[in-house]
Amino acid sequence: MKTFALGTFSTAQDPSRKFAGVVVDHKVANLGDLAKEYGFAGLIDKTVLSLLDDWPRSLEDLQQLVHQASAHDWTDERELRFHSPVDLPRQVFCTGANYRKHVVDLTVDSKVGPEGLNDDELRAWAEDMMDKRVAHGEPYVFTKPVSAISGAYDDLVLPPTTRKPDWELELAVVIGQEAYNVSEADAMNYVAGYTIVNDISARDLIPRTDYKMLGTDWLRSKGQPGFLPIGPYLVPRCFIENPYELSMKLTVSGAVMQDETTADMLFNIEKQIAYITRYARLLPGDIICTGSPAGNGTHYNRFLEAGDVMEGTITGLGHQRQKCVV
Structure with missing residues (x-):
């Protein structure tokens, strides 16, 4: 199965017109153009969000399309503007x-904990709190x-x-x-x-x-x-x-x-x-x-x-x- 990614792009010539693109090895193809060329009607006029609305079917079609599309004229991604790949998510x-070390560091840096502890003691206290949080928290x-x-x-x-x-x-x-x-x-x-x-x-x-x-x-x-x-x-x-x-x-x-x-x-x-x-x-x-x-x-x-x-x-x-x- 050929590896690919999805994105939302626009061109310098038409920056306001966004399109869903398939990305393979840093090369991008307009999904709509690719779908028309290879006869995948269900992928024409799709945004990344609308692909996700029917994701199991979309993924299957995309896998087949990418497998067939090696002869297509792909665009170097450096020639395009990147938008949020899902443009835009609902939530x-x-x-x-x-992250354990992140929270422990913040605890020590902010000196949040029992009074009278030095940094090493505060770190040990914070690490113990993280263990308890994972075991019993949310x-x-x-x-x-x-x-x-x-x-x-x-x-x-x-x-x-x-x-x-x-x-x-x-x-x-x-x-x-x-x-x-x-x-x-x-x-x-x-x-x-x-x-x-x-x-x-x-x-x-x-x-x-x-x-x-x-x-x-x-x-x-x-x-x-x-x-x-x-x-x-x-x-x-x-x-x-x-x-x-x-x-x-x-x-x-x-x-x-x-x-x-x-x-x-x-x-x-x-x-x-x-x-x-x-x-x-x-x-x-x-x-x-x-x-x-x-x-x-x-x-x-x-x-x-x-x-x-x-x-x-x-x-x-x-x-x-x-x-x-x-």
């Missing part, structure tokens, strides 16, 4: 505090507005509302069929594929200081325009052998900030889907951001500034690049 869910999930979504190579416009814009490279799950009250055992059957996200966060806007009992404010801290670059591709699940053995790496202006694997995830994808669908209905094309590893700006006390360039990679899913501008 975005984010699982917070879901994922922590919130939503993010789709208006925050941008393409994988779009500039990040730093808003004047924050002094501490931060990065969070994450593996994202793309849902392939409606899901409600799904068991962990069945959860992966609802996954169409994977992509990369960067859950940009305004660290200084997370806590509500006007009324502390309100706790966190995810709208203002994570929902601003451009705060969720997605892509470049949607890679079907069948091409990612093990989502828990993927290398994740993010640099900021050449300096390595995050360098971890998905093995450090506290609650796996199955548990996240089961938890979300206990309370909400997942729809085809929905995105689940599965958490970010250690190495955020909070840990380094170093936040994004104009001129910074972020580059993020996850094994098998490509890479992102955003330049920070004002």
Whole structure:
């Protein structure tokens, strides 16, 4: 079976006209044109979202189409503009505090814990808390507005509302069929594929200081325009052998900030889907951001500034690049 990915693209000549594209070895074919040429009527005039609305049939047709289409005139992806591969999903869910070392580091950095502990003691306390959380706790999930979504190579416009814009490279799950009250055992059957996200966060806007009992404010801290670059591709699940053995790496202006694997995830994808669908209905094309590893700006006390360039990679899913501008 030939490996391929999906994306949403436009050309420099017609930037407002987006089209679903099939990607093979960094070459892109307009899905509609390809489907017409090889007689796949069911794939003509499809967006990536509409493919996901009928994903089992779409995947079968796409596999056959790609197998037959080697003689097609493909376009180098560098000649195209990338949009979010699912343009746009209906819902975005984010699982917070879901990487062990990340949460332990934040605990030590923020000095959150019993009084009188030194850093080593606080770290040991936090690690024990993570063990208990995995054994007895549940994922922590919130939503993010789709208006925050941008393409994988779009500039990040730093808003004047924050002094501490931060990065969070994450593996994202793309849902392939409606899901409600799904068991962990069945959860992966609802996954169409994977992509990369960067859950940009305004660290200084997370806590509500006007009324502390309100706790966190995810709208203002994570929902601003451009705060969720997605892509470049949607890679079907069948091409990612093990989502828990993927290398994740993010640099900021050449300096390595995050360098971890998905093995450090506290609650796996199955548990996240089961938890979300206990309370909400997942729809085809929905995105689940599965958490970010250690190495955020909070840990380094170093936040994004104009001129910074972020580059993020996850094994098998490509890479992102955003330049920070004002």
